[in-house]
Each structure stands twice: as C-alpha cells, then as structure tokens.
Amino acid sequence: MTASDSAATPPSLPHGLTSRNVLSWRNAIATLFALAGFSFASWVGRIPTVRDTFDASHSEIGILLFGLAIGSLLGLVVAGKLVERFGAKIVVRACVVLFVASLAATAIIIGVLGSFFGAVISLAVFGLAFSTYDVAINLSGTANERLLGRSSMPxxxxxxxxxxxxxxxxxxxxxxxxxxxxxxLVIVSAIVLITALIVSAFILPERLADPPPNTVEMKIAAGELTAPKLKSVWLEPRTILIGIIVLGMAFAEGSAIDWLALAMVDGYEISNAFGTLIFGIFVTAMTATRFFGVRALDRFGRVPVLRASAGLAAAGLLLVIFSPAVWLAVIGTALWGAGAALGFPVGISAAADDPKRATARVTAVATIAYASTLIGPPMIGVLSDQVGVLHALLLIVVLAIISGLLSPYARELAGRHAYPYVDFSSPGPTSAAVTMATTEMHFVITPEQIEEAQRENARRGLGKFKRKRPGK
Incomplete structure (x- = not known):
C-alpha cells in the first residue's frame, strides 16, 4: 500500500474494516474489470475469422452480434435484482463461470461444429452472463468508492x-x-475463470459501505412505522437525466469502436492498417484519461469534468469530420477519446450516490447506456448511406453537447462521503437500536432541511438552526 493509498482511505472505517480490506477489495474489482475487457476484446478480435468460417455477409455477422445484444439486454433486466438478493460476490462468481463457458462453447460451435444457429444461441448466453457480471462489478465498485471517500470508478x-x-x-x-x-478462446476462458475466482474472494458485501440506519428506518425495521411506497427509479428525473448523460458519452465511445477505423479509411483514403492504428490512438487516449481523470474529479467535481469531457469529445469529432489533413484528424481522434472516457464511470458513480437505492439506479443508468450500443451502430450506418460516414458522425456531436448541458444533474449529493462510522457487525444480543441510542451520531442534513428548520424556529420564536458538521 502506497502513501497515496493511505491518504485516500478514510482514517475510520465501519464494521471493523481496515484500509487493507478496502484497498484489496478495490484491487480485486479493478482486476475483474480488466478481465471483462480482455475476454470481450478476445472475441471481437476474432470476428474476421468467424466471418471467414461461415463465409458470412455483413448482415449475417449482424445477426450473430444481435444475439449477443439481446442476451445483454436480458442480463440488464435481472442483474440488479440478483445483486440485491445475493450480493455482487456471488453474482460475479456465477456469471464468470457462465460467460467463460459460453465463450468457449461459442468458439467450439463455430470452429469445430460450424453451426451458425448454435453460435447465435451461445452468444446470447454469453451476453446475458457478461452484462450481469458488468453490472455486479460496477455496483461493487461504487460501494468501494464510497468507503474510499474519493473517485475511483474512472x-x-x-x-x-x-x-x-x-x-x-x-x-x-x-x-x-x-x-x-x-x-x-478456450485458453482465454481458462485464464479469465481462474483469475476471477481467485480475486473475487476479496470482494466484500456492498452493505458495509452503507451509512447506519436513521431513526425512521429503525422504526420501520421495528414495525413501528410502515415503509413508504417507493416510486420506480424510472420515474425519477435525476436518474433518467443521468442516464441520458451516460447514453451520449457511451454513444461517443461505442461509435468509435464500430466506425472510427472505417471512417478514417473511407473518409481520408488511408490504408486499413493506418485506420486501425488511429483507432489505437483513440483507445490509448481514453485509457490514459480514465487513469488521470480521477485527479480532476477530486479537484473540480463532476460537473466541470463532464462539461469539459463533452467539449473535448465534440471538438475532437468536428476535427475528425472536417479536417483538411489527416494529421489534424488524428489529433481530433485523441481529443474524442479523452472526451468519451469519463462519461460512463462518472454517471455510474452519480447514480450510486444514495446507497439505499444504488442497485436500482445503477441498473437503470446502465440499461440506458447499453441501449446506445444497440441503437448507435445501425443508426450511424443508415446515416452513412445518406450523407457519408464522416458527416454521419455529427449525430455524436449533438449527443455529446446534450450530455454536457445536462451535466449539473450528475452533481455530487451533499454528504455522499460523510459516513457516521459505527460498527453494527459485532455479535451479541445488543440491537442496532440500542447502539443508536448510546452512540453520538452525526447525520448529514440537506440545505432544504436547514431552511425548513429555520422557518419553523422563526415561527416559534427560537434561534437560528445551525448545521452540526461531521466530526465536530
């Protein structure tokens, strides 16, 4: 553990956790993210071989990928409920077994059996398991981020x-x-399975990052009050607007994966190899920004960073579309990659600000973002037939600008890292209610609650209400 890690970890952790526990959890999730990228790219990189094996047309390859997309959407439908019921650790372990098995099966079905229909089915299973795994590691990552007390999702x-x-x-x-x-792909599957099962042992329950229950929650748990009926997260304006922010930025990322190399080859008349190299520049810029972007987030907050990201993406795209020279378009590609890098992880963090409904909100935002991967590629393709592949990318510029304009809705909620650390995990007959009654608690009060209390005190002729800061 480095000094910077120590500084980033809160000095007091709940449930008897140590800094080492929290950092090991973070490192495990980072490894699981890397394994997800490794396995998915291993499949995507062999699509030309799949095309040659079946002697398939572009539309037939589209059918194969549609099976993957349908499975992914089905996974998003069930992912949140599974994590909420069983916890991310169990879901990750079950899903990694299923998705590596289906990935290996897909390779055998295509390479040995030569069954096109069988490949569609196995890819649908792969998509279902992979998207569920993806939601689970994102939810576990946001819980760990709350304990770290700093941005880590990028x-x-x-x-x-x-x-x-x-x-x-x-x-x-x-x-x-x-x-x-x-x-x-069997070798890839074995590497991913063994590594994931080892590192997932360090995942801790997400509830360890939740703040202790407040008085109302304690009364509900004791049966003294009836729990209020919660409306669907799909009816919450903030959740939907965060989803739109993420959709625009995910569209910018996904469209580059599908169309950037082809747009450079067709639009600037360069070789396939040079087009692939330019796509590598995009990925490198995006990766570097995700690692260094956490410093900007911690210093400036989400809203300025999202606005800057949207501006970079839009500026980079305009350079790619209208540049008179290839070297300017290459610079535009780097700006596009840097701008597209932070939208998805920052949106996921924003959706998980309130831990009590983090699972449902993260699932909703992820579902909206994944929708862009279904809608984006064919929409760009249709527009390309009408206006050319470069000018079709103007759609991404519009969506990036919309994401930038909506960025204030991803603002950090007040007190999202202000945890009243109390250990409720120790065994014994002492209930949480007794602990609550005998422990000094510092609750985070919103500005709206302060104003309401001040109005009430003024009506009663009392002094001004003052917020008690955590730690005071």
Missing part, C-alpha cells in the same frame, strides 16, 4: 480499457499465428 474503467487492449493484442497475435479459434 480508474476501474481504465482497467477495463487496459484489458481490452491486452485482449486485442492477444487476438491479433492469435490471428497472425493462425491459432484455431477454439484453442484461442
């Missing part, structure tokens, strides 16, 4: 990008050495 997503780069390199090497598809 770094975790940076490890996903590193895994993607490693998977793409491994896949390219397998292609160059003519390694059979089944051999390659």
């Amino acid at each position: 770094t975790l997503h940076g490890f996903y990008s590193l895994g993607t780069m490693a998977g793409a390199g491994f896949g390219a090497a397998a292609e160059a050495l003519h390694v059979p598809l089944a051999t390659h």
Whole structure:
C-alpha cells in the first residue's frame, strides 16, 4: 500500500474494516474489470475469422452480434435484482463461470461444429452472463468508492480499457499465428475463470459501505412505522437525466469502436492498417484519461469534468469530420477519446450516490447506456448511406453537447462521503437500536432541511438552526 493509498482511505472505517480490506477489495474489482475487457476484446478480435468460417455477409455477422445484444439486454433486466438478493460476490462468481463457458462453447460451435444457429444461441448466453457480471462489478465498485471517500470508478474503467487492449493484442497475435479459434478462446476462458475466482474472494458485501440506519428506518425495521411506497427509479428525473448523460458519452465511445477505423479509411483514403492504428490512438487516449481523470474529479467535481469531457469529445469529432489533413484528424481522434472516457464511470458513480437505492439506479443508468450500443451502430450506418460516414458522425456531436448541458444533474449529493462510522457487525444480543441510542451520531442534513428548520424556529420564536458538521 502506497502513501497515496493511505491518504485516500478514510482514517475510520465501519464494521471493523481496515484500509487493507478496502484497498484489496478495490484491487480485486479493478482486476475483474480488466478481465471483462480482455475476454470481450478476445472475441471481437476474432470476428474476421468467424466471418471467414461461415463465409458470412455483413448482415449475417449482424445477426450473430444481435444475439449477443439481446442476451445483454436480458442480463440488464435481472442483474440488479440478483445483486440485491445475493450480493455482487456471488453474482460475479456465477456469471464468470457462465460467460467463460459460453465463450468457449461459442468458439467450439463455430470452429469445430460450424453451426451458425448454435453460435447465435451461445452468444446470447454469453451476453446475458457478461452484462450481469458488468453490472455486479460496477455496483461493487461504487460501494468501494464510497468507503474510499474519493473517485475511483474512472480508474476501474481504465482497467477495463487496459484489458481490452491486452485482449486485442492477444487476438491479433492469435490471428497472425493462425491459432484455431477454439484453442484461442478456450485458453482465454481458462485464464479469465481462474483469475476471477481467485480475486473475487476479496470482494466484500456492498452493505458495509452503507451509512447506519436513521431513526425512521429503525422504526420501520421495528414495525413501528410502515415503509413508504417507493416510486420506480424510472420515474425519477435525476436518474433518467443521468442516464441520458451516460447514453451520449457511451454513444461517443461505442461509435468509435464500430466506425472510427472505417471512417478514417473511407473518409481520408488511408490504408486499413493506418485506420486501425488511429483507432489505437483513440483507445490509448481514453485509457490514459480514465487513469488521470480521477485527479480532476477530486479537484473540480463532476460537473466541470463532464462539461469539459463533452467539449473535448465534440471538438475532437468536428476535427475528425472536417479536417483538411489527416494529421489534424488524428489529433481530433485523441481529443474524442479523452472526451468519451469519463462519461460512463462518472454517471455510474452519480447514480450510486444514495446507497439505499444504488442497485436500482445503477441498473437503470446502465440499461440506458447499453441501449446506445444497440441503437448507435445501425443508426450511424443508415446515416452513412445518406450523407457519408464522416458527416454521419455529427449525430455524436449533438449527443455529446446534450450530455454536457445536462451535466449539473450528475452533481455530487451533499454528504455522499460523510459516513457516521459505527460498527453494527459485532455479535451479541445488543440491537442496532440500542447502539443508536448510546452512540453520538452525526447525520448529514440537506440545505432544504436547514431552511425548513429555520422557518419553523422563526415561527416559534427560537434561534437560528445551525448545521452540526461531521466530526465536530
């Protein structure tokens, strides 16, 4: 553990946790993000081999990928409920077994059996398990972030990008050495499975990051009060607006994955190899920004960072679309990658600000973001037929600008890191209610509550209400 890690970890942790516990948990989640990127890129890198195996047209490859997309959406439907019921650790372990098994099965079905329909089914299973795994590690990551007391989600997503780069390199090497598809992806599956099962042992329950229950919650638990009926997170304006922010930035990232290399080749008449190299510049810029972006988030907060990200993405895209020279478009690609890097992880953090409904809100935001991966590629394709592939990218500029304008809705909630650390985990007959009654608690009070209390005190002729700061 480095000195910077020690400084980043709160001096007092709940439930008897130590700094080492929290940092080991963070490192485990970072590894699981890297494994996700590694496995997915390993599959994507062999799509040309799949096309050659089936002698498939672009539309037939689209059908294969549609099976993957449908499975991913089904996974998003159940992911939140599974994590809420069983916890991220169990869901991660179950899903990693399922998605590596389906990935290996897909390779065998394609490379050995040559069954197109079987590949569609196995890819749907892969998509279901992979998206559920993705939601679980994001939820576990946001819980760990609350304990760390600083932004860490961009770094975790940076490890996903590193895994993607490693998977793409491994896949390219397998292609160059003519390694059979089944051999390659079975090896990938074994690496991912063994590593994930080992590191997932360090994942801790998300509830350890929750603040202690307040008085109303204690009365509800004791049966003295009836729990209020909560409206669906899909009816919460803040959640939906955060989802739109993330959708715009995820669209900027996903569209680059699908179209950047082709847009550079067709729009600037460069070689396929140069187009692939330019896409590598995009990925490198995005990865670097995710690692260094946490400093900007901690210093300036989410809103300025999201606005700057949207501005960089839009400026970079405009350079790619309208540059008179390739070298300017390359600079634009780097700006585009840097701008697209932080939208998704920052949106996930914003959705998880309130731990009591973090699971439902993160799932909703992730579902909206994943929708962009379904809608984006075909929409860009249709527009490309009408106005050309470069001008079709103007749609992404519009969405990036919208994300920047909506960025205030991702603002940090007051007191999101102000934890009243009390250990409720020790065994014995002492109830949480007794602990609450005998322990000094510092509750975070919102500005609206302060104003309401001041109005009430003024009506009663009392003095001004003053907020008691945590730690005072």
